[in-house]
Amino acid sequence: MDIFTLDFFLRALIGGILIGLMAPMIGLFVVLRRLSMIGDTLAHVSIAGVAFGFLINVYPLLLGLIFAVVAAFAIEHLRRTFRSYAELSIAIILSGGIALASVLFTLGRGFNMNVMSYLFGSILTLNRMDLWLVAVVTLFIVLFVLLFYKELFLLTFDEDAASVSGLPARWLNIILTVMTALVVSVAIKIVGALLVSALLTLPVACSLAVGRGFRPTLWMAIVFSEVAVVGGLVISGLWNLAPGGTIVLLLIGFLLVTLTVRKGLRI
């Protein structure tokens, strides 16, 4: 069977390549600002949005996206309220998202199977509309990171110094979190909500193990991510495995290799 001629697989592949590009671009800043859990949090809230979409019969991915963006603002707000306990805001929103999702699941028992594909990801379900949404979000992310590369670097390296230089640190923070919400919510259909944050963090973890400067680290994270996404989609297409799981296992494999190589180089 030649999966490369199948429409649904090609859509998943294109969507995957776009997601594989933007996830580590945002992920680098998320990881370095010690907000690795934010992807998980936003994904869980996004699932509540998807469930709500099925319930009221509105395009689920769009509602998932809106929910994630609202959650992003809530996280930023709570982060300021509990200044020195930034992770508390994440715990609150994370549990809130799951709670809401589970209640919405039970309200609409009939669509439970549909929601499953959002939890674990699927290469069968990405339709043309989804692909357009992924493309638009990718464009936003790439433009944002390219245009504000300097400012994001300084914000991530030293937030106080960024403020002292007159950068609108608060706005950059908010936009960064909203961008994270966009990436997460459009990626869940392929990778699945439970694993989407791995796509933000694992390629970055791999490149942090080998990179020296900031720019090479960013490039390498994108390379790791793309290889894992394309490889993972092909493998899952050939053997009918869950795409998210396959991609994440590949990334963990890469991480083990980079850590070993690094150890070999240093000693």
Added chain:
Amino acid sequence: MAESNKVINQCHDSIISMDKVSFHYDGRNVIEGLDLTILQRDFVGLIGSNGAGKTTLLKMIVGLLKPSSGEIRLFGQPLSQFNGWDRIGYVPQKNMLNPLFPATVKEVVLSGLYGKKRMLKRVTVEDRHKCTEALHALGIEDLADIRIGKLSGGQQQRVFLARSLINNPELLILDEPTIGIDAETQESFFHMIKHMHQRHNITFLMVSHDVDLMQSYLGHEPKNTIGKLKFYVKHSHELDNCVEDNLAHTLRDLRNHLELHAQLH
């Protein structure tokens, strides 16, 4: 040119002024009715125990915290209207650095140029030139492509100083820059700062816990004591030729001086 003449003729412009500034947090008065004026080419050492409000004061000055009441002016402008942030260099606490952060020394020093006025603009050849100059001035050009976390504490401090100097600042704010550095490196760092104060047109505000080091330069009597905050001040403008814009030139003698210093050791 008119501006540089002005600098020569009156080097007592007010750089930072605080008028009855108070800061309350959780119903507690962290800072109460603080009046303070820092003049051009002052070296102000701020010493106080933990919880005295040193960090709060610094954060208010750079706009990270809003005072509960009172007014702060930078270079004569109210903080709310102030937009000359590129005139201020900032050296953070050393322990703020994440040792695994993937940034080279060069990337860190260049980031001293990133500010509001340069948003959406590319890094130019001239910017890279300034970076090389700053690295050269502090004698760390050999470290340019090394990951910052791999450097020793003293080297890292030089990197942060180079970053704060790349913009040719008129005001340098240092927040406990020598914390966690061994005594000898601390002393040579302070020596470098002292030298810059004596020879260059820079105003200093430095928070430190190291009373001995500060008093050795600033004298034993604080000029001002407000609450638990002690302000030691030394004014210096012996030389007239300090109004140059070229960082390499103004810092060249600093480098020579440092090399001399290193040879003596």
